[in-house]
Amino acid sequence: MIFAFAESRGTSLRKAAFEAISAARELGDDVHALVVGPSGIAASAQELGAYGAKKVFVCEHAGFAQYNPEATAALLAERVKVGGYRAVVFVSTAQGRDLAPRVAAKLGAAFAPDVTSVATSGDEIVVTHPVYSGKAIAALVLNGAPAVIAARPSTFQPARTDGASPSVETIAPVGDPSASRVVVTELKIGGGGKLDVSEAAIVVSGGRGLKGPEHFNLVEDLAASFGNAAVGASRAVVDAGWRPHSDQVGQTGKVVSPDLYVAVGISGAIQHLAGMRTAKTIVAINRDKDAPIFKVADYGIVGDAFEIVPALAAAVREARRSG
Amino acid sequence: MTPVAESLYLILLGLAAGFFFYNAQRLVEYLQLGRPDERTDHPLVRARNLISIGILQSKILRDPLAGAMHALVFWGFIVLTVGSVEILIQGVAPAFSYAVLLPAWLYSAYVISQKLFALFVLGAVAWLFYRRLVIRPKRLQGDKLEQWDALLILSMIAALMITLILMNGFGPVAAPVDWHDAMWWTHVLILLTFLNYLPYSKHLHVITSLPNVYLSNTSGPGTVGAMRPMDLEAEGVEQFGASDVKDLPWKNLLDGYSCTECGRCTAACPANLTGKVLSPRKIVINVRERLLEYGGMPTGLIHGEGEHAPDARLLDGYISEEELWQCTSCRACVQECPVSIDQLDTIMELRRNLVLMESRFPAEVQPAFQSLERNGTPWAFNAADRGQWAEGLAIHTMAELSAQGRRPEVLFWVGCAGSFDARAKKITVAFARIMQAAGIDFAILGQEEKCNGDPARRMGNEYLYQMLAKENIGTLNAYGVQTVVTICPHCFHQLGNEYPQLGGHYEVIHHSQYIERLMAEGRVPLSDDNRDERTFTYHDSCYLGRYNNIYDAPRRVLPVVNLVEPTRNKSRGLCCGAGGGRMWMEETQGKRINIERTQELLATGAEAIATACPFCMTMISDGVKANESPVPVYDIAEVVASRLSAGV
Numbered sequence: 001m002i003f004a005f006a007e008s009r010g011t012s013l014r015k016a017a018f019e020a021i022s023a024a025r026e027l028g029d030d031v032h033a034l035v036v037g038p039s040g041i042a043a044s045a046q047e048l049g050a051y052g053a054k055k056v057f058v059c060e061h062a063g064f065a066q067y068n069p070e071a072t073a074a075l076l077a078e079r080v081k082v083g084g085y086r087a088v089v090f091v092s093t094a095q096g097r098d099l100a101p102r103v104a105a106k107l108g109a110a111f112a113p114d115v116t117s118v119a120t121s122g123d124e125i126v127v128t129h130p131v132y133s134g135k136a137i138a139a140l141v142l143n144g145a146p147a148v149i150a151a152r153p154s155t156f157q158p159a160r161t162d163g164a165s166p167s168v169e170t171i172a173p174v175g176d177p178s179a180s181r182v183v184v185t186e187l188k189i190g191g192g193g194k195l196d197v198s199e200a201a202i203v204v205s206g207g208r209g210l211k212g213p214e215h216f217n218l219v220e221d222l223a224a225s226f227g228n229a230a231v232g233a234s235r236a237v238v239d240a241g242w243r244p245h246s247d248q249v250g251q252t253g254k255v256v257s258p259d260l261y262v263a264v265g266i267s268g269a270i271q272h273l274a275g276m277r278t279a280k281t282i283v284a285i286n287r288d289k290d291a292p293i294f295k296v297a298d299y300g301i302v303g304d305a306f307e308i309v310p311a312l313a314a315a316v317r318e319a320r321r322s323g
Numbered sequence: 324m325t326p327v328a329e330s331l332y333l334i335l336l337g338l339a340a341g342f343f344f345y346n347a348q349r350l351v352e353y354l355q356l357g358r359p360d361e362r363t364d365h366p367l368v369r370a371r372n373l374i375s376i377g378i379l380q381s382k383i384l385r386d387p388l389a390g391a392m393h394a395l396v397f398w399g400f401i402v403l404t405v406g407s408v409e410i411l412i413q414g415v416a417p418a419f420s421y422a423v424l425l426p427a428w429l430y431s432a433y434v435i436s437q438k439l440f441a442l443f444v445l446g447a448v449a450w451l452f453y454r455r456l457v458i459r460p461k462r463l464q465g466d467k468l469e470q471w472d473a474l475l476i477l478s479m480i481a482a483l484m485i486t487l488i489l490m491n492g493f494g495p496v497a498a499p500v501d502w503h504d505a506m507w508w509t510h511v512l513i514l515l516t517f518l519n520y521l522p523y524s525k526h527l528h529v530i531t532s533l534p535n536v537y538l539s540n541t542s543g544p545g546t547v548g549a550m551r552p553m554d555l556e557a558e559g560v561e562q563f564g565a566s567d568v569k570d571l572p573w574k575n576l577l578d579g580y581s582c583t584e585c586g587r588c589t590a591a592c593p594a595n596l597t598g599k600v601l602s603p604r605k606i607v608i609n610v611r612e613r614l615l616e617y618g619g620m621p622t623g624l625i626h627g628e629g630e631h632a633p634d635a636r637l638l639d640g641y642i643s644e645e646e647l648w649q650c651t652s653c654r655a656c657v658q659e660c661p662v663s664i665d666q667l668d669t670i671m672e673l674r675r676n677l678v679l680m681e682s683r684f685p686a687e688v689q690p691a692f693q694s695l696e697r698n699g700t701p702w703a704f705n706a707a708d709r710g711q712w713a714e715g716l717a718i719h720t721m722a723e724l725s726a727q728g729r730r731p732e733v734l735f736w737v738g739c740a741g742s743f744d745a746r747a748k749k750i751t752v753a754f755a756r757i758m759q760a761a762g763i764d765f766a767i768l769g770q771e772e773k774c775n776g777d778p779a780r781r782m783g784n785e786y787l788y789q790m791l792a793k794e795n796i797g798t799l800n801a802y803g804v805q806t807v808v809t810i811c812p813h814c815f816h817q818l819g820n821e822y823p824q825l826g827g828h829y830e831v832i833h834h835s836q837y838i839e840r841l842m843a844e845g846r847v848p849l850s851d852d853n854r855d856e857r858t859f860t861y862h863d864s865c866y867l868g869r870y871n872n873i874y875d876a877p878r879r880v881l882p883v884v885n886l887v888e889p890t891r892n893k894s895r896g897l898c899c900g901a902g903g904g905r906m907w908m909e910e911t912q913g914k915r916i917n918i919e920r921t922q923e924l925l926a927t928g929a930e931a932i933a934t935a936c937p938f939c940m941t942m943i944s945d946g947v948k949a950n951e952s953p954v955p956v957y958d959i960a961e962v963v964a965s966r967l968s969a970g971v
Contacts, residue, residue, distance in 0.1 A: 135705070273702075277703075
């Protein structure tokens with residue numbers, strides 16, 4: 001039996017809840033899940049079943065209206081101990097990164113964070129996780145039961161199953177969740193709704209080669225042409241006040257590793273390269289053919305950004321339309 | 324003098340001396356609250372400093388006019404103190420005079436010296452009044468209390484001189500009014516008041532500055548800029564770095580007493596010059612202010628700078644984190660201080676506490692620390708790519724040569740910038756070409772080289788520094804390396820001046836000196852036909868210049884006809900803004916230092932700028948771009964390499 005923690009916020013489930021179940025299912029079919037929340041969270045139990053949970057424990061309490069680390073960890077640890085589970089699976093979200101080590105400590109169990117694959121090998125559970133900024137993959141054997149695993153987000157894709165509806169059991173909290181020593185008083189959602197450069201799969205960045213803040217509309221338009229791309233900037237233009245610091249990509253700004261990085265009018269000073277060179281595909285547009293950015297670029301276009309960028313944006317739109 | 328007057332005088336003298344020694348003893352006690360610090364080594368160097376910096380006023384004279392005026396007052400004080408002793412003795416023995424002790428000619432000289440210096444000092448004080456009240460230099464603008472303190476002191480000195488001149492002008496005569504006697508009393512009363520005012524005033528420096536100069540860091544060029552050694556494994560040590568005055572070495576506390584708030588340090592500080600809050604003067608004043616509060620002395624006119632909560636510790640209470648992180652460690656403040664105060668040492672001890680004890684540092688520094696730990700370079704580059712620049716250039720690594728049983732003449736220590744930064748790699752290649760042309764047998768460490776640790780150390784992360792430095796020392800010692808050449812002043816300073824603290828002893832040569840040596844030996848084959856006709860200017864690197872006194876070598880190796888100097892140059896050179904780990908921090912307050920410096924360099928009208936440090940290269944190149952100027956920036960090695968004869 002494998003246990004999965006179903007992350008929620010308020011009365012709705014997070015994507016991580018289904019990812020935890022997906023990861024747990026790779027270790028065994030008999031997956032049980034726990035969801036906690038304020039009154040109304042019980043309605044989500046059926047949905048967890050649709051993604052493969054055979055049994056869902058639900059704990060409703062006003063003390064779970066906000067994330068409640070102490071009470072949640074206590075309940076989880078008790079449930080896992082009582083149920084005799086082989087493993088308990090979290091997702092390394094902000095909540096999961098906080099909860100999983102707490103539970104592991106309470107259970108005295110082996111803990112593996114940021115896990116990208118799970119497997120059973122005889123009696124052992126073997127997981128992998130990236131080390132050295134993703135340059136190497138470490139395989140870990142987790143001894144003893146239960147094993148506590150936190151899966152890397154967006155690694156285990158949620159998948160619906162056609163199984164029967166789950167059995168749902170309502171359980172009581174351990175202690176009084178409202179009396180926790182740690183109280184979340186407020187949740188501030190950052191980013192102002194704009195896609196953050198460090199999370200986007202595609203980043204289009206502009207540099208001094210754009211000659212002025214008013215020309216950033218070219219970069220913004222190119223980003224828009226991809227659909228959901230974020231706009232970044234080099235340190236030079238942030239220093240010059242053209243763009244906010246939250247857009248800065250580089251050593252002292254955001255370190256990004258998107259699938260596609262497009263650098264427009266950025267020469268590629270070391271401070272910038274340190275923040276984006278691990279992108280999967282790098283496209284550079286620069287007037288100077290000797291610019292260091294071309295050393296790390298997979299595709300380079302030497303020429304005038306003011307001609308190339310609009311043409312590229314039109315081509316991207318065309319390609320997406322046709323296909 | 325009547326017997327009553329004589330008794331009155333003796334009582335006054337006793338009270339004045341007693342109160343002065345009471346305060347002096349308290350101030351000495353407070354110094355003992357600090358950490359121990361060895362300051363008795365190198366007596367000869369100390370004596371030399373005392374004579375040149377103290378007695379001969381060499382550093383004060385860096386500001387020629389104000390310096391000359393100060394020197395007059397200072398020398399006047401020395402000469403007139405001899406006279407004061409005579410005057411005080413005359414209070415009990417009116418007939419006493421040096422005439423009874425000295426040969427006639429010497430006594431006449433003494434009498435003339437007293438009259439002359441009283442006039443000199445009076446003249447200088449008049450000018451100093453004029454400067455404070457009319458010229459009002461920016462660096463002297465403290466708060467109101469400081470203004471009054473300064474004016475009161477000047478007034479007292481003026482009154483002392485006037486009463487002295489008048490006293491000497493009147494012979495002792497009988498009633499109705501004995502003017503000589505009246506002037507004598509006035510002079511003596513002011514003198515005793517002045518003496519007892521000192522412990523309550525920034526003018527305490529007249530007593531502490533000579534000791535402060537004598538006790539200053541004496542390790543000489545190079546190691547004088549080395550940071551304090553730190554034993555991270557010492558038993559029982561619970562505090563690394565300093566969060567309060569008790570954690571600072573006692574000499575840093577004496578610095579507080581010795582500061583007379585002249586502001587020369589702050590006027591030279593690149594952070595302060597560009598509108599940031601850091602002021603080295605404030606740091607020193609805060610140390611004194613907090614020490615007196617901590618020790619329990621009523622502060623009186625010894626006042627502070629900035630606001631603070633009562634009984635707050637030095638860090639946060641008086642000095643903010645923000646101030647500390649703005650320091651570029653350029654040493655301009657230490658260079659300028661006329662009484663050898665070490666502001667930088669205090670700043671660095673506070674930074675060490677922030678990082679080692681409280682884990683507080685700007686968020687953007689984290690990736691640099693992390694990368695230093697994982698990749699051995701502050702930028703997130705793959706350690707395996709370190710030697711990539713040398714591919715195809717027939718340059719060997721120590722490992723390769725060692726496998727063949729060979730040991731090269733010198734090790735070329737490339738550094739992180741020279742290994743990973745596309746722009747700095749060109750410097751690396753240029754210097755390697757020069758060495759190849761000169762037939763030097765050299766090798767690099769390649770993958771085995773790691774960051775020298777300077778960024779970590781200057782950012783307060785001593786633990787990370789020692790980890791990197793010890794690894795490097797292990798590698799260098801394993802190959803039996805004796806001579807190291809490098810293109811980076813930070814690597815140069817670390818390996819040469821700070822690695823000895825951890826057991827690494829090598830002859831380390833900066834490429835400017837090395838190229839100079841090779842040129843002097845006629846080993847660099849330069850062609851004569853393409854001499855650079857452009858006008859160059861040279862930007863001094865702090866870690867070459869102020870840290871290591873290397874000013875001439877980089878200028879001499881530049882094979883150019885016209886070299887013009889920016890207004891601030893050599894020991895007064897302005898930092899590029901990258902030192903002290905600032906390379907890996909954001910600069911959000913005021914004007915950017917590199918832009919300020921670049922504008923100074925461009926103002927020379929030079930057609931090209933030369934640097935001798937890869938960090939200066941980055942900062943000045945960025946500055947040139949931000950100014951939209953077409954002026955190119957070269958490293959000295961690139962300028963030399965461009966003139967190598969064809970075929971080499």
